[in-house]
Amino acid sequence: MKKKPHQSWNIRALAIAAAVAATAIFQAPAIPSASAAEILRIGATQPIDSLNPFVSDSDYSSVFYQYVYPHLTEYDAKLEIVPSFATKWETSADGKVWTFHTVPNAKWSDGEPLTAKDAAFTFNLIRKFQSGATGKLAGWVAHMEDAKAADDNTLVLTYALPVANVLTQLQALPVLPQHIWEPLTEGNGEQISTFPNAAPVVAGGPFMLTKHENEQIALFARNPNWWGEKKPVIDGFGLQFFANDDAMITALVTDKLDMIGEQTPPTSVETLKKAGMTVLSGPGVGMKTLIINTSADKPKNRELLDPKVREALEYAIDRETIDKIVWLGFSTPGSTIVAPASGYHDEAIKPLPYDTDKANQILDEKGYKKGGDGIRVVDGRRMAYEVIFPTEENGTGDRAFQIIQAGFKKIGIEITQRKMDPGAATEAIQAPEAKYLDYDFAMWSWVPPVEPDFMLSIVTCAARGGNSDSGYCNADYDKMYLKQGTLLDSKERRAEISAMQKHIFEARPYIVLNYPNVIEAHSPKWEGFVLSPLVGSVNNLSTETLMNIHKVK
Numbered sequence: 003m004k005k006k007p008h009q010s011w012n013i014r015a016l017a018i019a020a021a022v023a024a025t026a027i028f029q030a031p032a033i034p035s036a037s038a039a040e041i042l043r044i045g046a047t048q049p050i051d052s053l054n055p056f057v058s059d060s061d062y063s064s065v066f067y068q069y070v071y072p073h074l075t076e077y078d079a080k081l082e083i084v085p086s087f088a089t090k091w092e093t094s095a096d097g098k099v100w101t102f103h104t105v106p107n108a109k110w111s112d113g114e115p116l117t118a119k120d121a122a123f124t125f126n127l128i129r130k131f132q133s134g135a136t137g138k139l140a141g142w143v144a145h146m147e148d149a150k151a152a153d154d155n156t157l158v159l160t161y162a163l164p165v166a167n168v169l170t171q172l173q174a175l176p177v178l179p180q181h182i183w184e185p186l187t188e189g190n191g192e193q194i195s196t197f198p199n200a201a202p203v204v205a206g207g208p209f210m211l212t213k214h215e216n217e218q219i220a221l222f223a224r225n226p227n228w229w230g231e232k233k234p235v236i237d238g239f240g241l242q243f244f245a246n247d248d249a250m251i252t253a254l255v256t257d258k259l260d261m262i263g264e265q266t267p268p269t270s271v272e273t274l275k276k277a278g279m280t281v282l283s284g285p286g287v288g289m290k291t292l293i294i295n296t297s298a299d300k301p302k303n304r305e306l307l308d309p310k311v312r313e314a315l316e317y318a319i320d321r322e323t324i325d326k327i328v329w330l331g332f333s334t335p336g337s338t339i340v341a342p343a344s345g346y347h348d349e350a351i352k353p354l355p356y357d358t359d360k361a362n363q364i365l366d367e368k369g370y371k372k373g374g375d376g377i378r379v380v381d382g383r384r385m386a387y388e389v390i391f392p393t394e395e396n397g398t399g400d401r402a403f404q405i406i407q408a409g410f411k412k413i414g415i416e417i418t419q420r421k422m423d424p425g426a427a428t429e430a431i432q433a434p435e436a437k438y439l440d441y442d443f444a445m446w447s448w449v450p451p452v453e454p455d456f457m458l459s460i461v462t463c464a465a466r467g468g469n470s471d472s473g474y475c476n477a478d479y480d481k482m483y484l485k486q487g488t489l490l491d492s493k494e495r496r497a498e499i500s501a502m503q504k505h506i507f508e509a510r511p512y513i514v515l516n517y518p519n520v521i522e523a524h525s526p527k528w529e530g531f532v533l534s535p536l537v538g539s540v541n542n543l544s545t546e547t548l549m550n551i552h553k554v555k
Contacts, residue, residue, distance in 0.1 A: 040553055042239040042528065044263035045250040048394050049217040049243040051425065053199040055176055056136050059424060061264065061449070062220070062241060069222065069548065071176035072206040072229075074102055074121060074157075075169050081452055083169045087121070087177060087206075087229075088157070097164030097490060102157040108229035110179050111205040116229065118157040120206075123180040125149035125159070131191035137468045141459045142171045144487060163488045166495055170453035179204050208234050208549060217243050234549040235530070247397065254279060260528050266521040267397065268332040274523050282533045285343040286520040288449035289336055290402065292319070292389075293431075296511040297438035297466075297473030303387065305380050306442055310364055312510035316354045317361035318409040325516055328401045332521060336514030338503035339448075339457045343517070346454040348500040351507050353514075361413040370414070378414035386416040390444035392427040399445055402515060417443065431471050438466065438473030446471065458483055458502055461511055472511035479505050529554055 051060035055067050074088035085091075088102040108116040126149050132140035148160040159168070182204050186193040201214040208228045213221040223238040242259065244250040247267050253259040255277040265288075266274070266281065274281050294312055305311050321335035337353040340346050370378040370385065378385040391403065400419075407417050422430060433440045450457045459465055462483050463475035482502050489495035506512065522533055530551040 039237040040235070042236050042551060043258070043260045044239060044241050045244055045253055045259040045261070046241050046263045047244050047247060047250055048264065050214065050220055050241070053201065053203060053211070053214065054195070054197055055178075056138055056194055059428065062243075065241065065263075066203075066211055066220070067176045068207070069209045070203060070205040070207045070211050070225075071178065072108075072116065073174075073176060074104075074172040076173055077452070083173060086173075087116075088172075091169075098161045100159045100161070100168055101152075102159070104155045104157060105229045106155050108206070109227040110181075111210050111225050111227050113227065114179065114181055114204075115154070116177075116179070116206045117154040118151040119154065120180045121157050121177045122149040122151040123184065124175065124178045127178070127183065127187060127194075128175075130187070131194060135191035135194040139175065140468070141456065141465075142175045144171070164490055165487055166490055167453055167455050167487060170451065170455070174451060174456075177206065179206065209238065212238075219243065232549055235552040236549075239548075254523065254525065257525070259525075261524040261531075262522070265518065266523045268328075268330045268519075268521060270523075271330075271332070271521060278526060279523050280526050280531075282522045282531070283332060283519050284533050285334070285341075286449075286518055287341045287343045287452055288447060289339070289341055289517050290333075290399070290447050290515040291336075291339075291445070292406065292513040292515060293444040293446060293472050294511055294513070295431075295438055295441050295443070295473050296509070298475065299437060300439055300473070303380075303383075303442050305368075305370070305385070306387075308368070309509060310368065312513075313354070314361040314364040314413065315410070315415070316510065316513050317357045317364070318413045318415070319406055319513060319515065320356040320409055321353055321516060322356065323405050324402050327405065328398050329516065329518060332519040333516040334519075336516045338507050339461070339512055339514060340454045340499065340503050341517045344450075344452050344454055346496065346499050348503045350500075351504055356409070358409065358412040365413060372414045376411070376414055377416050384416065385414060386418075387442040388420040389417050390427050390430050390441055391419045391421050392424045392444075392446055393421055394424055395445060395447065396421075398518075399447075403445060406515075428471070432467065432473075436467030438470075444471060454499055455487060458486065458499065461506055474506075474509065474511035476505075476509065479509075527554055528552065 046062055048061055050062045050066060052058035052063055053066060072087040074086060075083050076086040078084045087104055089105060091100060091102045093100050104118045110116045125143055125146060128136040128139050128143050129146060145161045145163050145165050146159060147162050150158045152158055186197050201211045203211045205225050208225055208230060209222040210225045211220060212223050220241040221238065222240065224234055241263060250262060251270050254262055271281055294306055296307060298307065300307060325331060325333045325335055334342065335353050337351050338348060365378060370380050373379050373384065389403065391399065403419060410417055431441055431444055432438060448457065460469045461472060461474045462480050466473060466475060479502065482498060482505065486495055486498040486502065489498055520533055522531065524531060528551060
């Protein structure tokens with residue numbers, strides 16, 4: 003669920019790129035065309051960064067996990083939790099014990115039995131090494147005390163407290179083959195992090211990853227041992243990775259792709275429609291953010307730890323212009339870290355208006371006077387900062403940065419971009435040694451699950467060194483987070499989640515810029531697509547939806 007790319011596309015580049023499509027676009031291996039087989043060809047600009055679920059951050063690594071590994075539950079096309087590898091379940095009277103009944107006689111793609119024992123192994127593996135190698139997935143087993151397989155088709159999960167979102171947590175957890183991963187669990191689990199899990203991968207989902215060439219292509223085929231009642235209509239699908247949106251969109255309109263597998267750039271919508279492509283749009287749960295390092299241990303530029311300074315920063319951000327100029331109206335100005343499309347957003351929390359006079363007043367009252375160049379000075383230092391900027395945010399992110407940069411200049415603050423690849427950006431944000439001491443600002447995106455627990459978790463103290471990119475840590479907030487997960491009454495939980503949104507909005511480790519709409523584009527030669535609020539990426543097509551996609555006869 004980590005940061006997804008929402009790159010922009012320059013309309014003028016279409017004609018230029020089309021002229022060189024036959025050579026420049028496909029210097030890397032293309033997804034092979036099949037005469038009789040139905041292979042859905044998907045374009046992407048963000049490659050799979052790892053096939054190891056305990057290491058990866060990439061959106062398209064999630065493609066791999068969702069379709070290649072079984073999950074106890076899943077979202078259907080209506081974003082409702084439904085049975086998957088678990089056919090049914092029941093809970094104890096106190097809500098602490100959950101019993102899941104799994105599909106009988108299931109097999110992994112290599113013919114080994116796929117049972118409840120694999121699920122128990124996976125969850126206990128995560129629990130055992132949650133402070134180290136498996137930390138990225140530890141939030142999904144929060145409060146779990148034990149996982150046992152009573153038999154091959156019965157899984158019993160025991161929790162320390164009643165947990166409100168067990169079923170959505172399990173939707174996010176891939177069940178791994180015990181016979182592949184168990185040899186890696188010796189010692190401190192170091193082998194878990196270094197395991198490449200290379201293709202072809204032992205699969206228990208509807209598809210198998212048969213080939214993966216880093217930053218080039220990933221090919222998926224039907225799993226012959228798929229245990230589900232419904233079989234995929236397509237024979238498989240492929241991901242082809244492009245250097246930029248221009249080449250990817252040109253490939254779509256020239257029939258070298260069938261679908262754009264990520265957020266379609268808003269600037270390309272009209273051109274794609276004119277080219278005869280099918281374009282769908284609707285509200286999404288993703289968000290664009292300006293991240294402020296709020297680690298209390300931060301040694302430099304500590305004025306940014308002052309909530310009033312962060313309030314002034316928000317007043318200097320023109321969200322309406324970002325929506326109008328950057329997103330062409332295909333977004334909504336942001337406020338809290340829980341998007342409206344999730345169903346948990348607190349509408350009473352409104353973003354601060356663009357008001358540089360108010361921002362200047364706050365900073366004047368703090369005593370930060372402007373120097374001769376118009377930039378304010380704190381303790382003899384200019385208020386000039388770098389913004390870590392992952393390259394996957396190029397395009398729309400660049401233009402949003404320029405709008406923010408102009409607003410900040412009006413209040414005497416200077417910001418410059420520091421572009422880095424996503425892996426290096428994460429390291430720079432958390433440096434040194436996951437202490438968040440060396441940076442001030444970053445710009446990145448979140449595209450979380452519909453269930454708000456994940457977004458609420460990334461600003462807990464426990465998330466530092468894992469999913470946290472703000473370094474935020476507050477004991478009162480942590481208590482709220484633990485409480486919301488145990489409130490079984492939906493009204494009580496919603497009230498607590500609203501209070502948490504207000505807390506983070508006022509603390510401002512994030513300034514949420516906007517909630518981009520889902521914009522999904524595909525060839526009219528294919529149908530069966532169902533628009534999801536999960537930002538239009540193929541990894542957010544439900545398994546049900548992907549298995550229904552087919553060519554128009």
